[in-house]
Amino acid sequence: MAIPDHARANFNTLLRAAGDGNLALMECMDAVTGERRYVLCAVGRDGSDYVFTPFGHLADGDPYDAYLPPDPDDPNGFMPKPEGGPAP
Structure with missing residues (x-):
């Protein structure tokens, strides 16, 4: 992307x-x-x-919960948010 x-x-x-x-x-x-x-x-x-x-x-709280990084296997996609846990 x-x-x-x-x-x-x-x-x-x-x-x-x-x-x-x-x-x-x-x-x-x-x-x-x-x-x-x-x-x-x-x-x-x-x-x-x-x-x-x-x-x-600046991000409020835990920035790992606020953003999803790009998906290395999909140049137009993002990593999914794990259920029940922080974003990758």
Whole structure:
């Protein structure tokens, strides 16, 4: 499964921000659910102002329960979630 160009560009921006010391973790409120989120942001400047560009939030709880990895035997599929247990 190919990673889209926009996702790859965002990832490279995060890598550059981290390498330059311009990465922040900011507490925010989810605009839809109202829940607290801890958001990874690249930090830039606009004149004397700081600009925080959000890229995504950290997973709540156990991230192994939140995501399913790609299936190595199916380039378009994902590993199934085991019944009664955490994701692989």
